[in-house]
Structures are given as structure tokens and as C-alpha cells.
Amino acid sequence: KSKEMTGIEYHFYRSTMVKHSLETVKLEHSLYRALDLNEFQIYYQPQIDTRQNELFGVEALLRWRHREKGMISPAHFIPIAEETGLIIPIGEWMLQHVCHQIKAWQDKGYPSVTVSLNISASQFNKTNFVETVKKVIVETDITPSLLELELTESLIIHNSEDTLNKMSELRELGVHLSIDDFGTGYSSLGYLMHFPIHTLKIDRSFLKDICTNKKNAAITNTIISLAENLEVQVIAEGVETKEQLIFLTSNNCYRIQGFYFSAPLSVDVLEEKYFYNV
Numbered sequence: 464k465s466k467e468m469t470g471i472e473y474h475f476y477r478s479t480m481v482k483h484s485l486e487t488v489k490l491e492h493s494l495y496r497a498l499d500l501n502e503f504q505i506y507y508q509p510q511i512d513t514r515q516n517e518l519f520g521v522e523a524l525l526r527w528r529h530r531e532k533g534m535i536s537p538a539h540f541i542p543i544a545e546e547t548g549l550i551i552p553i554g555e556w557m558l559q560h561v562c563h564q565i566k567a568w569q570d571k572g573y574p575s576v577t578v579s580l581n582i583s584a585s586q587f588n589k590t591n592f593v594e595t596v597k598k599v600i601v602e603t604d605i606t607p608s609l610l611e612l613e614l615t616e617s618l619i620i621h622n623s624e625d626t627l628n629k630m631s632e633l634r635e636l637g638v639h640l641s642i643d644d645f646g647t648g649y650s651s652l653g654y655l656m657h658f659p660i661h662t663l664k665i666d667r668s669f670l671k672d673i674c675t676n677k678k679n680a681a682i683t684n685t686i687i688s689l690a691e692n693l694e695v696q697v698i699a700e701g702v703e704t705k706e707q708l709i710f711l712t713s714n715n716c717y718r719i720q721g722f723y724f725s726a727p728l729s730v731d732v733l734e735e736k737y738f739y740n741v
């Protein structure tokens with residue numbers, strides 16, 4: 464009965480939340496069932512080191528194949544998942560599957576690549592987050608450093624002591640940490656050096672017009688030297704053109720993720736293109 468909400472119950476349920484379009488509300492309801500219906504899938508986007516022209520990592524990206532609507536972009540449904548709390552079970556599902564995938568690739572003897580995984584703030588802020596990660600790593604028996612958790616800058620700005628503790632615990636587990644969409648938040652640079660991160664990911668928005676927009680070029684170069692000075696890795700994401708690639712590599716950013724090399728791929732296609740003939 465609880466699943467078949469009547470109009471009244473439904474209104475009551477909505478009244479505690481922000482107003483949404485009917486479309487969003489419908490999407491929210493199908494999101495509740497997406498895990499059970501097996502509608503999620505994980506795609507992996509190659510990350511290339513241009514110095515060796517080699518795959519060094521992949522980013523795991525959630526895909527939702529809705530029965531009627533087809534593919535729905537995470538940009539569209541992740542915010543809904545965050546708001547409804549569904550990001551917690553969905554995030555755990557991602558973590559489990561990604562670690563099993565890492566294990567499967569290890570067992571098949573493929574060259575080891577890091578797999579990065581987006582972690583939403585509410586997922587990270589759950590009290591048992593570190594334990595959950597630890598449990599999954601132990602269960603799947605993976606090399607922890609093959610797992611990289613992508614955090615956002617906003618996480619670092621707020622709630623910093625708790626965040627710092629958790630990050631240190633994760634690092635002790637051997638897991639790698641990166642900051643996604645770097646440059647879009649407002650983290651103070653002085654702050655940044657206290658956090659045990661391995662990688663900064665330059666946000667795509669700076670790269671779009673990097674060859675013509677001097678400000679974005681300057682921001683990008685600042686992030687690259689910041690990473691150099693902090694002795695952390697830097698990855699540029701959203702690289703689509705040869706010009707962007709040339710700009711980045713001539714400014715010492717060699718780790719590239721973007722459509723120029725590849726869109727996110729299903730496991731089968733990724734294995735076929737990147738793992739079979741090496």
C-alpha cells in the first residue's frame with residue numbers, strides 16, 4: 464500500500480520539501496525503484512598519460528537506463544538522489560560494484576589502472592563512511608591504492624576537522640583521494656595543503672575556451688603549478704580538442720581525461736579497446 468501513494472499522502476509527502484516540477488517528482492519515484500529494477504550500469508572513462516601514451520586510470524560514472532525514458536544523465540538525477548537521500552544506497556552500490564570490477568581486472572591479469580569514483584558530500588559525511596569503504600575493500604580483497612575517491616571542494620570548505628580526520632583514515636587504508644572539479648569552489652589554497660590528497664582534477668569549464676580565454680588559461684596554469692608545488696597529481700578533464708591537449712601538455716599537464724581520447728565506455732568496450740592487446 465505504501466508504494467501506491469494516494470493524492471493526499473503524496474501532497475503531504477511533498478509539502479515538507481521544495482516545490483518541484485511534475486517531471487522531477489516522477490523521476491524521483493522511478494529513482495526509488497531503479498536499484499531493484501537493475502537499471503543502473505557503470506561506464507568507465509579512460510584517463511591517458513600522454514607521456515607514455517598509456518592508460519593509467521578510469522573514472523567510474525553512473526548510468527541510469529530508465530525503462531521508458533532511456534538513458535538519463537547523472538547531471539540530471541544525482542541532484543535528485545542527493546535530495547532524497549537515495550545517494551546513500553546508490554553510492555554504496557557504486558562502491559561495491561567498482562571494487563568488484565577492480566578485483567575482476569586484477570584477477571584477469573590486466574595492467575593495473577586506478578579506478579576513481581565520485582563520492583557525494585552526504586555519502587562522505589555519513590558517520591560510518593570510512594568503515595563502509597574498509598569493509599568493501601576487505602571483502603573484495605583489492606589493492607586499496609587502485610581505488611581513488613573523488614571528493615568535491617565544498618566538502619573541504621565545510622566541516623573541516625571531521626573531514627580531515629576521515630580523509631586521513633582513508634589514506635591510512637591506502638585509498639587515494641582526489642578533488643574533483645577543482646577551481647570551481649572556493650577552497651583557500653593555504654587550507655588545501657593540510658588535506659592528504661593525491662590528485663587535483665581541473666574542472667572542464669576552464670578548458671572549454673582555454674586557447675582563447677586568457678583568464679581560463681591563467682587559472683588552469685595556476686592549478687597545474689599548485690599541484691606541482693603540493694606534489695600531487697593533476698588531471699585535466701573534459702579535453703575535447705587537439706588544441707586543448709597541446710595547451711595542457713606544453714604547460715606540464717600530461718594526464719588527460721576527455722572525449723578527445725574517449726567517452727565513458729561500458730566494461731566490454733573498455734576491455735576490448737584498452738586491455739586485450741597489451
Ligand code: C2E
Nearest residue numbers: 524525537538541557581582583701702703720721722723
Ligand atoms: P564528474 O565527476 O566531473 O565527471 C565528469 C563528467 O564529464 C562526466 O559526465 C563525463 O562523461 C563528462 N566528460 C568527460 N569528458 C568530457 C568531454 O570531453 N566533454 C564533455 N562535454 N564532457 C565530458 P557524466 O557521466 O554525465 O557525470 C556528470 C556528473 O555526475 C559527474 O561529474 C559527477 O559529479 C556525477 N556523477 C556521475 N556518477 C556519479 C556517481 O557514481 N556518484 C556521484 N555521487 N556522482 C556521480
Ligand code: MG
Nearest residue numbers: 522581613643
Ligand atoms: Mg568525477
Ligand code: MG
Nearest residue numbers: 581613643644
Ligand atoms: Mg563530480
Ligand code: MG
Nearest residue numbers: 643644664700
Ligand atoms: Mg569533474
